[in-house]
Amino acid sequence: MEDFFQWFRWLYDETGINLTILYDSFDRERMVRGFFNTIYLSLICLALSVVIGLVGAWLQGSPLKWTRRIVQGYIQLFRNTPPLVQMYFFFFALGSLMPRMENEYGIMEPVLSNWHWAIISLSFFAGAFNVEIFRSGIEAVPRSTVEAAESLGYTRLKTYIYVVLPLAFRVCLPALNNNLVNLVKTTTLAYAIAVPEMLYVANQIWSDSVNVPEMMTFLLLAYVVLVGLLVHVMNRWERAMRLPGYGV
Amino acid sequence: MSSSSETAATQATWTPDRPIVSIHGVHKRFGDFEVLRGVTFDVMKGDVVCVIGPSGSGKSTLLRCINALVPIDEGSIQVAGQEVHDPKLDKLALRKKVGMVFQQYNLFPHKTALQNVMMAPIQVLKQDKAEVRERALKLMKKVRLNGKEDAYPGELSGGQQQRVAIARSLAMNPDVMLFDEVTAALDPETVKEVLVTIRDLAEEGMTCMLVTHEMGFAREIADMMYFTDNGVIVESGPPKEFFANPRDARTKEFLGQIL
Amino acid sequence: MRAAGERLYGTTDLPVLLPPGERLLRRASRERTDGVPRLTLKAWHGAVIAAVVLLAAAAAQAQGAAEARPGVLTALWKWVPLLVEGFLFNIAISFLGMGIGTALGTVLGVMQISLLPPVRAGSWIVTQFFRNAPWLVLLFFCMFLLPFEFRVMGFVVPFPDWVKATLGLSLPVMANVSEIVRGAVQSIPSGQWEAAESLAFSRRQTLVQIILPQCIKRMLPPWMNLYAILTMATVLASVVGVSEVMTLTQRVLSAESRPELLVPFYGFVLLLFFMYCYPIARFTHKLELRYVVKL
Numbered sequence: 001m002e003d004f005f006q007w008f009r010w011l012y013d014e015t016g017i018n019l020t021i022l023y024d025s026f027d028r029e030r031m032v033r034g035f036f037n038t039i040y041l042s043l044i045c046l047a048l049s050v051v052i053g054l055v056g057a058w059l060q061g062s063p064l065k066w067t068r069r070i071v072q073g074y075i076q077l078f079r080n081t082p083p084l085v086q087m088y089f090f091f092f093a094l095g096s097l098m099p100r101m102e103n104e105y106g107i108m109e110p111v112l113s114n115w116h117w118a119i120i121s122l123s124f125f126a127g128a129f130n131v132e133i134f135r136s137g138i139e140a141v142p143r144s145t146v147e148a149a150e151s152l153g154y155t156r157l158k159t160y161i162y163v164v165l166p167l168a169f170r171v172c173l174p175a176l177n178n179n180l181v182n183l184v185k186t187t188t189l190a191y192a193i194a195v196p197e198m199l200y201v202a203n204q205i206w207s208d209s210v211n212v213p214e215m216m217t218f219l220l221l222a223y224v225v226l227v228g229l230l231v232h233v234m235n236r237w238e239r240a241m242r243l244p245g246y247g248v
Numbered sequence: 249m250s251s252s253s254e255t256a257a258t259q260a261t262w263t264p265d266r267p268i269v270s271i272h273g274v275h276k277r278f279g280d281f282e283v284l285r286g287v288t289f290d291v292m293k294g295d296v297v298c299v300i301g302p303s304g305s306g307k308s309t310l311l312r313c314i315n316a317l318v319p320i321d322e323g324s325i326q327v328a329g330q331e332v333h334d335p336k337l338d339k340l341a342l343r344k345k346v347g348m349v350f351q352q353y354n355l356f357p358h359k360t361a362l363q364n365v366m367m368a369p370i371q372v373l374k375q376d377k378a379e380v381r382e383r384a385l386k387l388m389k390k391v392r393l394n395g396k397e398d399a400y401p402g403e404l405s406g407g408q409q410q411r412v413a414i415a416r417s418l419a420m421n422p423d424v425m426l427f428d429e430v431t432a433a434l435d436p437e438t439v440k441e442v443l444v445t446i447r448d449l450a451e452e453g454m455t456c457m458l459v460t461h462e463m464g465f466a467r468e469i470a471d472m473m474y475f476t477d478n479g480v481i482v483e484s485g486p487p488k489e490f491f492a493n494p495r496d497a498r499t500k501e502f503l504g505q506i507l
Numbered sequence: 508m509r510a511a512g513e514r515l516y517g518t519t520d521l522p523v524l525l526p527p528g529e530r531l532l533r534r535a536s537r538e539r540t541d542g543v544p545r546l547t548l549k550a551w552h553g554a555v556i557a558a559v560v561l562l563a564a565a566a567a568q569a570q571g572a573a574e575a576r577p578g579v580l581t582a583l584w585k586w587v588p589l590l591v592e593g594f595l596f597n598i599a600i601s602f603l604g605m606g607i608g609t610a611l612g613t614v615l616g617v618m619q620i621s622l623l624p625p626v627r628a629g630s631w632i633v634t635q636f637f638r639n640a641p642w643l644v645l646l647f648f649c650m651f652l653l654p655f656e657f658r659v660m661g662f663v664v665p666f667p668d669w670v671k672a673t674l675g676l677s678l679p680v681m682a683n684v685s686e687i688v689r690g691a692v693q694s695i696p697s698g699q700w701e702a703a704e705s706l707a708f709s710r711r712q713t714l715v716q717i718i719l720p721q722c723i724k725r726m727l728p729p730w731m732n733l734y735a736i737l738t739m740a741t742v743l744a745s746v747v748g749v750s751e752v753m754t755l756t757q758r759v760l761s762a763e764s765r766p767e768l769l770v771p772f773y774g775f776v777l778l779l780f781f782m783y784c785y786p787i788a789r790f791t792h793k794l795e796l797r798y799v800v801k802l
């Protein structure tokens with residue numbers, strides 16, 4: 001392994017192609033951490049956005065007109081504004097309103113860090129799409145299909161578990177996948193509020209090691225491969241989950 | 249409390265010489281609108297009963313009430329001695345006895361035909377998978393769909409889907425089958441294959457209640473005809489008399505339009 | 508041959524999924540071809556943003572009055588010309604970016620339906636590559652890797668930051684336009700190709716004179732939506748330091764250093780974007796409805 005890394009040092013000496021992230025253990029660890037931060041950010045925002053979507057879809061079924069209107073307002077606002085502005089708004093406007101607390105070194109710190117704000121703003125961004133997706137998914141299952149299950153002796157709960165949710169999920173999956181791919185791409189915006197995800201780390205490395213072209217190319221390839229892989233896996237999954245007879 | 253012990257008592261005393269479905273003075277309202285206004289009739293085990301009537305007269309509602317898909321407001325419905333109009337009704341026990349087939353098939357589109365048939369016995373009745381499978385395969389053969397076991401509902405024609413739906417209900421081993429306009433969504437050629445399936449069932453002695461607009465079929469298969477209008481049974485009788493000389497003016501008019 | 512966008516939902520007449528589900532599947536497949544979500548701007552969104560700006564300004568005004576500072580609206584008014592100028596810069600970037608992206612994307616899209624496998628494969632790879640890359644990363648890529656000037660035949664052509672940013676933004680546009688073109692061409696019934704062929708049209712003639720004109724109608728809604736999305740994405744240029752409206756807003760805010768100005772100023776920027784994108788979104792929607800009806 002070490003030989004493999006050292007080869008890149010030799011490559012640098014010979015050709016000037018400076019891939020510090022491979023032969024320099026400090027840069028390498030930074031990059032790996034950046035990569036996992038991107039993954040972590042995507043996963044946690046995915047989980048939270050699903051929760052937000054479910055709660056929102058449930059609230060949209062509320063009999064109270066104003067509850068429904070507020071949820072609708074939330075959806076429309078987050079769907080139709082640039083996510084970067086949303087993130088700035090959360091971080092600068094709401095962040096400045098948050099109380100500050102003393103951390104373990106005795107320095108005053110905001111309660112919510114830039115990490116938190118990135119997670120919050122991206123989750124709300126993706127969640128807005130999920131509300132509509134889940135709502136349509138549940139509404140897609142006809143009342144008569146539920147009745148058919150009931151007439152076969154299924155209880156309410158079992159009807160949900162075996163019939164309504166599996167069906168709704170299949171209807172939601174393509175839209176959810178679009179949203180997930182979009183979310184992973186949007187995590188790069190966390191750069192703007194200094195969250196050390198892949199783009200931010202790459203920027204640090206190229207400022208330290210002055211290897212912009214190498215890092216830039218690596219970064220672009222890394223994202224394209226990551227997103228491409230995700231798209232591929234999702235497409236496979238979608239094909240497996242497709243309602244047979246309802247697609248070509 | 250008293251009603252449930254009473255149910256248990258009547259259940260214990262049900263014998264084949266008593267009606268398997270006994271409907272008495274049933275009223276059903278949706279808001280202000282009264283759909284059923286005192287319907288009364290009995291169905292004996294092995295009988296085939298056809299209910300006809302104009303659209304909106306409450307035929308579907310009646311079948312739904314028998315299966316406890318909608319609660320009734322007044323009266324009593326007993327299935328094999330079990331009172332349906334009972335807050336403590338064991339719906340599972342009732343639905344094991346009563347199978348229902350819908351106009352729109354209502355198959356579960358994310359499961360294959362065979363899985364549709366196997367689902368409820370496995371998940372609801374917790375029966376052994378291998379046994380259920382064997383029975384399901386037989387049922388598929390019975391509805392003449394062997395070879396289509398692995399097709400999904402979206403890949404089957406309407407008539408095929410409807411026969412899967414019939415097999416799905418039969419898999420629960422019901423005592424009574426309810427058919428609600430099961431051929432209404434089909435085109436004329438496929439109607440026949442479904443009707444043949446139902447006739448086979450009736451000939452095997454299955455108790456059937458059909459809502460249908462297929463008068464020829466009703467005449468051929470029914471032991472008893474009922475004509476509903478405006479939530480009441482206007483006229484009833486064995487098909488021969490019923491079709492030959494209807495007494496009520498509304499029946500005459502309806503038959504005149506439809507025949 | 509079916510459109511890529513039509514693959515996700517079938518055409519069965521059986522009542523298994525209700526309209527909300529059908530709509531969801533349809534939208535998902537449309538957004539998959541488009542590569543970006545659809546905007547759903549409504550007039551009341553503008554009213555709400557305007558109300559928020561005014562309310563926040565009024566609240567800040569009250570606060571400012573207590574501390575005897577100049578009013579918020581005065582401050583906002585003072586900076587409006589600068590912000591609007593910045594916004595016009597965003598519009599300029601979006602125009603240029605859309606123009607470049609559309610030109611390149613159309614070529615790429617047509618290459619995707621070429622009869623030559625290498626051309627088809629190559630253009631497919633390029634399209635997928637730029638579709639999968641995040642917009643911000645592409646922006647960085649162009650910002651840092653393009654030179655700040657070109658030398659062409661002894662002339663020095665300067666290449667300022669904003670031009671590089673525009674190129675960066677036009678790359679994802681190119682990829683999305685390419686998919687839109689391909690989807691539209693494939694949605695034309697194959698009978699059109701056959702009919703043209705039987706009339707002795709060459710493939711090129713068929714494409715230019717028969718197929719593409721029919722595609723325009725289908726491509727217009729997603730193309731306009733993409734433009735609106737691009738316009739909103741021009742704020743990304745602030746991350747790499749182009750003096751567009753978001754950068755200017757942040758500079759103004761730090762110069763004023765009054766936290767209560769934050770909401771009115773951000774709100775005002777949103778309002779600018781809303782006023783520009785709303786008519787586009789409405790028109791997109793209208794065109795699409797007309798198209799659906801004619802289907």
Ligand SMILES: Nc1ncnc2c1ncn2[C@@H]1O[C@H](COP(=O)(O)OP(=O)(O)OP(=O)(O)O)[C@@H](O)[C@H]1O
Pocket residue numbers: 278283301302303304305306307308309310429
């Ligand atoms: N859930 C409900 N809520 C309110 N009204 C209902 C409901 N279900 C049925 N109805 C009404 O009850 C009446 C009878 O309905 P039902 O479906 O039983 O008629 P039907 O005899 O089966 O008619 P068709 O021949 O058209 O199927 C109709 O007027 C219908 O509008």
Ligand SMILES: [Mg+2]
Pocket residue numbers: 307308309428429
């Ligand atoms: Mg009916």
